[in-house]
Amino acid sequence: MTGYILKRILSAIPVLLGITVIVFLIMALIPGDPATAILGSYATPENVARLNRDLGLDKSLFQQYFIWLGNMLQGDFGTSFALNRPVLDEVLERFNATLVLAGTAFVMCSLLGVIAGVISAANQYGLADKAITFAVLLGISVPSFFLGMMMILLFAVNLRWFPVSGMWPIYGARDFGALLSHLTMPAIALAVVATGVIARLSRSAMLEVLRQDFIRTARAKGVHERGVIWRHALKAAMVSIIPVLGIQAGFVLSGAVYIEIVFQWPGVGRMLVDAILKRDILLVQGGVVFVAACYVMFNIAVDVLQSLLDPRIKT
Amino acid sequence: MIAFLSLLARNRLALAGGIVLSAVVLLALVTPLLPLADPDVTNTSNRFVPPFSEGALLGTDHLGRDLLSRLLWGTRLSLAVGFAAAIVAATIGAAIGIIAGYYGGRTDNVIMRGVDMLMAFPYILLALAIVAALGPGLFNALIAVAAVNVPFFARNIRGITVGIAHKEFVDAARLAGLSNTRIILSEILPNVIPVIVIAMSTTIGWMILETAGLSFLGLGSQPPQADLGSMLGEARSALITNPHTSVVPGIMILVIVMSINLLGDGVRDALDPRLKSGALSRPMAATQVKRAGPVPAPTGKGLLEVQALETQFHVKDRIYRAVGGVDLHVEKGECLGIIGESGSGKSVTALSIMGLVSSPPGVITGGAAHYDGEDLIGAPYRRLRDMRGRNVSYIFQDPLATLHPLYRVGDQLIEAIRAHRPIGKEAGRAKAVELLDAVRIPNAAKRITDYPHEMSGGMRQRVGIAMALANDPDIIIADEPTTALDVTVQAQVLTILDDLRRSRGLAIIFITHDFGVVAQLCDRVAVMYAGRIVEEGRTTDILDTPRHPYTARLMACVPELGGGKRRLEAIAGLPPVVDRLPQGCAFADRCLKVQDDCRQGDIPLVRSGARAVRCLYPEEKAREAAE
Numbered sequence: 001m002t003g004y005i006l007k008r009i010l011s012a013i014p015v016l017l018g019i020t021v022i023v024f025l026i027m028a029l030i031p032g033d034p035a036t037a038i039l040g041s042y043a044t045p046e047n048v049a050r051l052n053r054d055l056g057l058d059k060s061l062f063q064q065y066f067i068w069l070g071n072m073l074q075g076d077f078g079t080s081f082a083l084n085r086p087v088l089d090e091v092l093e094r095f096n097a098t099l100v101l102a103g104t105a106f107v108m109c110s111l112l113g114v115i116a117g118v119i120s121a122a123n124q125y126g127l128a129d130k131a132i133t134f135a136v137l138l139g140i141s142v143p144s145f146f147l148g149m150m151m152i153l154l155f156a157v158n159l160r161w162f163p164v165s166g167m168w169p170i171y172g173a174r175d176f177g178a179l180l181s182h183l184t185m186p187a188i189a190l191a192v193v194a195t196g197v198i199a200r201l202s203r204s205a206m207l208e209v210l211r212q213d214f215i216r217t218a219r220a221k222g223v224h225e226r227g228v229i230w231r232h233a234l235k236a237a238m239v240s241i242i243p244v245l246g247i248q249a250g251f252v253l254s255g256a257v258y259i260e261i262v263f264q265w266p267g268v269g270r271m272l273v274d275a276i277l278k279r280d281i282l283l284v285q286g287g288v289v290f291v292a293a294c295y296v297m298f299n300i301a302v303d304v305l306q307s308l309l310d311p312r313i314k315t
Numbered sequence: 316m317i318a319f320l321s322l323l324a325r326n327r328l329a330l331a332g333g334i335v336l337s338a339v340v341l342l343a344l345v346t347p348l349l350p351l352a353d354p355d356v357t358n359t360s361n362r363f364v365p366p367f368s369e370g371a372l373l374g375t376d377h378l379g380r381d382l383l384s385r386l387l388w389g390t391r392l393s394l395a396v397g398f399a400a401a402i403v404a405a406t407i408g409a410a411i412g413i414i415a416g417y418y419g420g421r422t423d424n425v426i427m428r429g430v431d432m433l434m435a436f437p438y439i440l441l442a443l444a445i446v447a448a449l450g451p452g453l454f455n456a457l458i459a460v461a462a463v464n465v466p467f468f469a470r471n472i473r474g475i476t477v478g479i480a481h482k483e484f485v486d487a488a489r490l491a492g493l494s495n496t497r498i499i500l501s502e503i504l505p506n507v508i509p510v511i512v513i514a515m516s517t518t519i520g521w522m523i524l525e526t527a528g529l530s531f532l533g534l535g536s537q538p539p540q541a542d543l544g545s546m547l548g549e550a551r552s553a554l555i556t557n558p559h560t561s562v563v564p565g566i567m568i569l570v571i572v573m574s575i576n577l578l579g580d581g582v583r584d585a586l587d588p589r590l591k592s593g594a595l596s597r598p599m600a601a602t603q604v605k606r607a608g609p610v611p612a613p614t615g616k617g618l619l620e621v622q623a624l625e626t627q628f629h630v631k632d633r634i635y636r637a638v639g640g641v642d643l644h645v646e647k648g649e650c651l652g653i654i655g656e657s658g659s660g661k662s663v664t665a666l667s668i669m670g671l672v673s674s675p676p677g678v679i680t681g682g683a684a685h686y687d688g689e690d691l692i693g694a695p696y697r698r699l700r701d702m703r704g705r706n707v708s709y710i711f712q713d714p715l716a717t718l719h720p721l722y723r724v725g726d727q728l729i730e731a732i733r734a735h736r737p738i739g740k741e742a743g744r745a746k747a748v749e750l751l752d753a754v755r756i757p758n759a760a761k762r763i764t765d766y767p768h769e770m771s772g773g774m775r776q777r778v779g780i781a782m783a784l785a786n787d788p789d790i791i792i793a794d795e796p797t798t799a800l801d802v803t804v805q806a807q808v809l810t811i812l813d814d815l816r817r818s819r820g821l822a823i824i825f826i827t828h829d830f831g832v833v834a835q836l837c838d839r840v841a842v843m844y845a846g847r848i849v850e851e852g853r854t855t856d857i858l859d860t861p862r863h864p865y866t867a868r869l870m871a872c873v874p875e876l877g878g879g880k881r882r883l884e885a886i887a888g889l890p891p892v893v894d895r896l897p898q899g900c901a902f903a904d905r906c907l908k909v910q911d912d913c914r915q916g917d918i919p920l921v922r923s924g925a926r927a928v929r930c931l932y933p934e935e936k937a938r939e940a941a942e
Contacts, residue, residue: 018432026448124597137580141573143524145531146547146565149554157555164555210597213716216671220711221782222704222734225600225696235721254437258528262551272440273532276447284447288440295437310721311766 077286098267117202139196329581397523408468416476516579601670617644624682652837714775725763773804845901852926
């Protein structure tokens with residue numbers, strides 16, 4: 001088992017390197033030069049040249065990449081010029097908020113999606129199946145930002161159940177209850193699309209499994225239909241559902257950007273959009289690399305979980 | 316193509332999606348021709364006019380611009396960008412996928428590594444990074460959305476191409492000296508286009524959503540030009556005071572994406588052959604029973620008595636009569652063999668007894684199965700479940716497929732017990748070990764923690780038998796339990812079954828296509844052909860003097876060790892298809908001594924003493940027909 005985990009972590013290294021290369025290359029595509037962007041178009045050529053030197057932009061792309069990578073490995077992601085603050089500090093702080101939001105949404109969509117998919121498959125072509133299929137269709141078709149706005153309108157403005165936006169109350173205690181009331185709407189808005197996708201996939205995975213021979217064996221043993229569905233079939237279906245959960249985690253993590261804007265959630269997505277609009281390149285680079293790396297790590301955890309579930313995967 | 320369209324039209328939801336989408340696209344196309352206000356002319360004295368007002372059907376926005384006009388122009392833009400992104404992504408992705416799949420080897424490796432890298436990014440994050448580099452703007456948003464979707468297409472198309480690239484017709488084209496480019500264009504491309512279409516129809520909704528999302532964030536279309544996403548983004552600040560400016564574009568996105576998804580599902584279903592055959596239907600907990608005729612009363616023969624059993628498969632408008640009126644009975648401690656070719660209905664007969672035939676498509680349409688005087692066919696699911704495994708249990712053919720791959724065998728055994736009576740953890744474990752001991756699995760205490768894939772085929776089948784014994788049933792139905800095993804293991808398994816029968820007084824129904832097995836184990840045997848029993852009697856009698864020509868020919872197919880130089884006679888032809896059974900004898904077309912009257916009317920199963928045969932001209936002597 002430990003060997004497998006170790007192997008999986010080692011195999012992630014090239015992926016992580018690839019991510020830094022891709023991010024670096026994308027940023028190198030930027031037309032114009034960052035020094036001018038920072039100093040504004042009225043800067044003197046000497047000032048631009050000096051800043052370029054300070055930023056290391058006069059070196060070759062190759063050198064620039066390794067300097068950047070080397071610094072990152074030492075925890076130095078550079079300094080955001082717009083915020084005048086180390087990139088890593090800002091990213092870590094913002095990532096915490098995103099993690100709370102995306103983590104909650106992920107737990108919600110995994111549980112609800114799988115349960116809905118199982119119920120749907122168990123009642124194929126029945127009333128519950130049709131209702132769930134329709135809800136799923138609606139869920140995967142609605143833009144999360146629009147859904148979030150409508151939820152604000154209904155539940156915050158009209159019904160006053162939840163606060164309109166933010167992560168914490170402006171005045172008052174920052175306790176768990178306060179967080180929960182702020183978190184509920186954005187987490188639901190973020191979870192809806194992924195719930196739909198997971199439900200849809202769980203349904204077809206279950207239908208696939210329910211036709212297999214070992215299901216007939218379970219029935220022939222006299223196992224209750226509940227047990228056949230929720231134990232035998234679901235366990236086998238999880239083998240193909242878990243990878244989808246991994247993919248959906250990426251959607252939830254990055255789709256959080258819309259929700260963070262709509263609900264003024266102080267997360268990393270909102271930070272990235274601000275940074276893009278301000279052309280704060282180092283902050284964008286650092287943020288993207290950090291989040292992508294976390295996602296790679298998360299996927300390792302997913303693979304390990306998969307190997308725990310399925311003993312046929314050689315560890 | 317026409318068949319595809321009609322299949323699509325039959326799906327009402329897809330049709331509705333198609334109609335809505337066509338209407339929206341049409342509206343977007345004719346927008347420049349409509350008498351609309353200029354979408355970009357501001358009129359600040361006329362801000363936030365509510366919908367359904369004079370001169371502004373949907374009201375105006377925060378700058379006093381006409382919302383209907385902006386909506387239609389925005390829809391036009393969103394659709395154009397979404398479709399363009401889909402086409403760009405599909406084209407580039409397909410090209411990459413085909414090249415990787417067709418050339419294989421190193422090219423494939425390098426390309427797919429790159430694709431994997433891109434897929435390691437959370438999707439929208441990558442789009443953000445690309446927009447960050449290119450700068451905000453609708454065209455750049457289009458590039459970003461297309462780019463993040465390329466890996467999806469590349470991976471899908473590569474998989475399909477790899478499959479096609481090794482097909483015979485591609486090899487033939489290569490041998491004919493066609494260039495790689497020509498082969499790709501003329502042989503590969505036409506075969507992957509359906510896949511590209513499916514992938515596009517399922518992702519185009521996403522792409523419209525994503526471009527709208529980027530515009531919503533202010534990274535897509537820039538003012539005054541507006542697509543639906545940026546309309547929503549601009550309206551956000553007035554969400555609370557004037558919600559209609561948000562609702563109008565939001566609903567439009569929802570309508571477009573939903574209609575595309577409906578249509579996309581329809582396209583996928585129409586192109587997926589598995590859905591057409593109904594193969595994705597979930598089997599219900601018990602076989603459906605729709606008995607038209609009267610239910611036969613039990614005659615008290617045997618512990619289990621099957622009478623006039625009819626089981627059919629209803630696939631679309633076709634009816635396959637898998638079992639067409641079968642009568643059987645088995646006594647306590649007796650072993651009854653059912654023998655026949657594949658497709659003769661022997662397994663379906665056995666599975667029908669406890670309602671284990673997959674349904675849909677299976678339906679039991681007639682007959683009865685009386686266990687101790689109780690009819691199992693009409694029994695409610697609850698009663699059936701209670702008796703499964705406790706009174707009548709099954710052993711199936713391939714234990715690798717029939718044991719749950721993710722549970723330890725011990726747990727599967729304990730579960731079989733728990734299904735019928737509560738048992739503690741320790742007692743359950745002890746019982747599981749005892750059961751494995753009973754089927755002579757060495758080191759049983761250790762093996763209970765094995766997973767099925769860690770055992771050999773013979774061991775797995777012993778687990779299958781142990782599971783069937785878990786609740787001391789009266790009847791075991793063994794459906795070709797030894798077919799997947801090699802001969803020595805087969806002999807061991809048969810010995811175990813025979814011992815169990817003698818020591819526990821079990822009744823066994825043993826299904827096989829192997830006369831050797833029948834000879835070793837069964838007291839009586841029933842020969843099935845095309846869903847009916849054609850001959851029945853004591854094993855020794857039938858083996859000595861088969862009376863139905865089919866039985867005789869079937870026995871002539873079996874090689875005998877040291878049996879000399881007898882020719883092995885294959886039976887020419889195939890069994891009839893059970894949805895179009897011929898009149899008269901089903902074997903007539905393959906029978907060497909067929910007469911005219913064999914093809915007329917229903918030929919009855921004629922009993923004389925312990926034997927019965929369904930033939931007008933039964934064999935007189937044992938080996939006559941074979942020689």
